[in-house]
Amino acid sequence: MDFLSQNWHLVALAVGAGLALMWPSLSGKTAGVSASEAVRLMNREKAVLVDVCEPAEYAAGHAAGARSLPLGQIEAGAKALPSNKSLPIVLLCASGMRAGRAARQLQKLGHEKVVVLAGGMNAWREANLPVEKGGA
Known part of the structure; x- marks a missing residue:
């Protein structure tokens, strides 16, 4: 848990990258x-x-x-x-x-x-x- 609180910016970056990769399927784009x-x-x-x-x-x-x-x-x-x-x-x-x-x-x-x-x-x-x- 200590890692997450100290490296919140890396976690946010990883989540953002994951959402960007999933965006076409989430938005219904073909x-x-x-x-x-x-x-x-x-x-x-x-x-x-x-x-x-x-x-x-x-x-x-x-x-x-x-x-x-x-x-x-x-x-x-x-x-x-x-x-x-x-x-x-x-x-x-x-x-x-x-x-x-x-x-x-x-x-x-x-x-x-x-x-x-x-x-x-x-x-x-x-x-x-x-x-x-x-x-x-």
Whole structure:
């Protein structure tokens, strides 16, 4: 007990570091993955790529093979989502903000592995991955 009272600053630092490491899981934030990690998930784990942009944004340019499911239609969009809730889902939007909200909704609906493409379509394009236009 003497150690704790004499080194309270070290204890406070250790507790702070622990909280900082646990913050993403405590705050309900979802994991953000790089474009290369998203492609790896799609190739090795059969992840489904879902674009949560609005239809006009999706038509203007989306990741090749991405399914369109606008953020506002997540709960009604069962056809665009895999029925197997253990399959990974990679969500993307223009920047990653809407995809984060969509990820939280999908987790509440029971999907087990939902990740967000960090940087959204901007990161996809920067990685020189294929982009398609049209369709919704």
